[in-house]
Amino acid sequence: MKWHNNIVYNCKKATFLIDKKNLEGISPLQRIELRLHLAGCSVCRLYYSQSRRIDQMLRGFYPTRIKPENGLDEAFKKGLQESIAKEIKKSGA
Amino acid sequence: MAKKESINPEQWVAAYADYLYAFALKRLQDPELCKDLVQDTFVSAIKNLRNYNGSSSEKTWLTAILKNKITDVFRSKASETPLPGHLSGENNTQPFFEENGHWKDKHAPRIWETEEADPLENEELKQTLERCLEKLPPLWAVVVSMKYLDEEKSDHICKELSLSPSNYWVIIHRAKLSLRACLEKNWLKG
Incomplete structure (x- = not known):
């Protein structure tokens, strides 16, 4: 095994495990590996806390640009009502 | 009954x-x-x-x-977005890491100076997050939306989008790396 395949020295692998852990959990062995890495790597400790914070932001996120506040316009609803009536007739329900 | x-x-x-x-x-x-x-x-x-x-x-x-x-x-x-290679594959999670797995200096996380209790109360941050989400490739954005907005189970998302679990986790990871970098660049940098 090349030395950099070892997670203790590998931030790329560590950050992958961090994102997986924060969302769904990782295996006991992976937890140990990650803890070893984090013990010696302040940059990935920072990534860990920021990854969690982004999770929080995403969970509370609501797209702002297009708001459905006004709902559908009346003309469209009228058309909808008509197409429903047509379908009901067609299906004989 | x-x-x-x-x-x-x-x-x-x-x-x-x-x-x-x-x-x-x-x-x-x-x-x-x-x-x-x-x-x-x-x-x-x-x-x-x-x-x-x-x-x-x-x-x-x-x-x-x-x-x-x-x-x-x-x-x-x-289906418009090419799948990422396996985690160990080349070009993966580039451009953030060196070949040996270390953070590239200019991509290494920096300390964020803002510490609001509820970051989403900050309208500007919310808009930055939205713009960052829009920059993600469509498949990544879809995965993020299914996971965080609809809180779907990961295996359900894999099934619906015909993704292998390993591709799914690489997508989640790469999306998070990109969002983190984008937020830091556009807003959170102290």
């Missing part, structure tokens, strides 16, 4: 059209497409009235039909 719910298609538009439209818009951000999906939902509901067994409310049933249609859109969006 639970009371059977009744069904009344003539009342659907008045009762559910706005709700379904808002539900779709939250996930797709495309008014015209969302109108089409609401209409398709009502039409296919009527065609499938026989399948409605009354065990859930009309609203729940219609929402489930709409959700399937949204997933179809997600799927076709997803």
Whole structure:
């Protein structure tokens, strides 16, 4: 095994495990590996806390640009009502 | 036995059209497409009235039909994006890391100076996050939306989008790396 395949020295692998852990959990062995890495790597400790914070932001996120506040316009609803009536007739329900 | 719910298609538009439209818009951000999906939902509901067994409310049933249609859109969006290689594959999670797995200096996380209790109360941050999400490749954006907005289980997302678990986790990871970098660059840097 090349030395950099070892997670203790590998931030790329560590950050992958961090994102997986924060969302769904990782295996006991992976937890140990990650803890070893984090013990010696302040940059990935920072990534860990920021990854969690982004999770929080995403969970509370609501797209702002297009708001459905006004709902559908009346003309469209009228058309909808008509197409429903047509379908009901067609299906004989 | 639970009371059977009744069904009344003539009342659907008045009762559910706005709700379904808002539900779709939250996930797709495309008014015209969302109108089409609401209409398709009502039409296919009527065609499938026989399948409605009354065990859930009309609203729940219609929402489930709409959700399937949204997933179809997600799927076709997803197919526009090439899959990432395996985690150990080349070019993966580039450009953030050196070949030996260390952070590249200019991409290494920096300390964020802002510490609001609820970051989303900050309107500017919210808009930055939205712009960062829009920069993600369509498939990544779809995965993030299914996971964080709809809180779907990971294996469900894999199934719906025909992703292997390893591709799924690489996508989640790369999306998070990109969002983190984008937020830091555009907003959170101290």
